[in-house]
Amino acid sequence: MLYRKLPRTDLEVSLIGLGTMTWGEQNSQEEAFEQMDYALEQGVTLFDTAEMYPVPSRAETYGRTESIIGAWLESRGNRDKIVLATKVAGPSVHAKHIREGQSRLNRNNIEVALDASLRRLRTDRIDLYQLHWPDRAVPLFGSRDYSPPGRDESVPIEETLEALEAIHDTGRVRYFGLSNETPWGAMRFLRLAEERGWPRMATIQNAYNLLNRTFDSGLSEVCHHEDLRLLAYSPLGFGTLSGKYLDGARPDGARITRWNRFSRYQGPNAEAAIADYVKIANEAGLEPAQMALAFVNGRSSVASNLIGATTMQQLRDNIASVDLQLPGEVRRRIDRVHSRYPNPCP
Numbered sequence: 001m002l003y004r005k006l007p008r009t010d011l012e013v014s015l016i017g018l019g020t021m022t023w024g025e026q027n028s029q030e031e032a033f034e035q036m037d038y039a040l041e042q043g044v045t046l047f048d049t050a051e052m053y054p055v056p057s058r059a060e061t062y063g064r065t066e067s068i069i070g071a072w073l074e075s076r077g078n079r080d081k082i083v084l085a086t087k088v089a090g091p092s093v094h095a096k097h098i099r100e101g102q103s104r105l106n107r108n109n110i111e112v113a114l115d116a117s118l119r120r121l122r123t124d125r126i127d128l129y130q131l132h133w134p135d136r137a138v139p140l141f142g143s144r145d146y147s148p149p150g151r152d153e154s155v156p157i158e159e160t161l162e163a164l165e166a167i168h169d170t171g172r173v174r175y176f177g178l179s180n181e182t183p184w185g186a187m188r189f190l191r192l193a194e195e196r197g198w199p200r201m202a203t204i205q206n207a208y209n210l211l212n213r214t215f216d217s218g219l220s221e222v223c224h225h226e227d228l229r230l231l232a233y234s235p236l237g238f239g240t241l242s243g244k245y246l247d248g249a250r251p252d253g254a255r256i257t258r259w260n261r262f263s264r265y266q267g268p269n270a271e272a273a274i275a276d277y278v279k280i281a282n283e284a285g286l287e288p289a290q291m292a293l294a295f296v297n298g299r300s301s302v303a304s305n306l307i308g309a310t311t312m313q314q315l316r317d318n319i320a321s322v323d324l325q326l327p328g329e330v331r332r333r334i335d336r337v338h339s340r341y342p343n344p345c346p
């Protein structure tokens with residue numbers, strides 16, 4: 001395994017991070033335990049979860065993934081070997097079951113969410129506490145363009161940062177991160193932290209994969225100059241970059257077969273781009289999924305590539321991508337497809 005130090009922190013994260021959002025829905029607790037045991041054996045130390053998981057998010061399963069991780073941490077007694085990252089949900093019409101639809105990023109909600117996460121995770125501290133998505137109206141989860149809100153009712157970033165400062169002071173959280181954030185949002189959080197001495201964001205967890213490199217147009221510059229690091233999520237575009245859904249195929253039990261409403265990786269040009277990436281991999285003698293993961297691993301802004309797996313075979317293959325260096329010709333061919341179909345799945 002390779003490791004990346006997060007600038008201005010004493011945290012080091014494994015280049016492959018373990019995504020957890022299938023546990024408690026697609027995967028049982030027993031399967032999750034097997035994944036965690038194996039990942040840790042392979043040197044994967046960053047585990048990423050969220051109060052909201054598993055997905056799809058439902059009232060009946062809310063918090064279940066954290067509970068599974070908590071049970072594992074307790075049974076294995078290895079809390080100190082893990083960099084534990086979780087997230088507080090922001091407001092969403094799709095998450096009416098979280099704090100009765102009022103999950104604004106204000107002090108009270110953050111306190112309540114953190115306490116509940118700590119209880120479920122059976123620990124007294126979170127290494128990286130992330131804001132799952134902004135409190136503001138910004139393009140999210142597949143929407144492309146910003147449209148200014150008529151009336152801005154978002155919780156001011158100042159108020160959120162004050163709340164984070166308060167929980168940091170109690171020792172329950174070591175560092176903080178953003179997620180699904182924009183360049184303006186990231187800069188605003190960093191600027192205010194600098195001016196007022198509030199906690200400084202260490203990471204930004206955004207989607208990053210061959211079908212969505214929007215991070216590279218604005219955020220990568222922010223990350224470079226501001227010592228922020230990317231935790232790349234959905235590196236396989238929900239599994240689509242393996243090629244297994246091409247030509248209308250719907251493999252039994254796979255995420256998009258089970259929940260067709262996950263439409264983010266099915267937009268215009270997605271299929272054509274995926275077919276081209278799969279062709280590049282096949283012609284280079286690579287597994288398409290491995291090529292897609294190795295692409296993410298090789299990007300300089302990426303501190304950790306958050307993989308997801310529903311089987312042990314997928315987990316083994318995905319972790320092994322850390323050993324694959326893409327030849328220059330493969331990278332050039334990838335860039336040509338990217339120019340032809342830029343970011344079909346933002």
Ligand SMILES: NC(=O)c1ccc[n+]([C@@H]2O[C@H](COP(=O)([O-])OP(=O)(O)OC[C@H]3O[C@@H](n4cnc5c(N)ncnc54)[C@H](OP(=O)(O)O)[C@@H]3O)[C@@H](O)[C@H]2O)c1
Nearest residue numbers: 019020021233234235236237238239242254255308310314
């Ligand atoms: N911050 C956020 O808003 C956000 C959003 C999404 C994810 N995340 C984080 O990122 C993690 C990973 O996200 P993700 O699960 O969407 O990642 P992904 O790599 O895009 O998709 C993973 C899924 O693809 C399929 N798959 C994995 N390896 C495969 C392989 N080698 N061949 C074929 N299919 C394969 C599996 O699903 P099937 O077996 O069902 O096909 C697996 O669950 C999450 O667990 C979470 O921690 C964060």
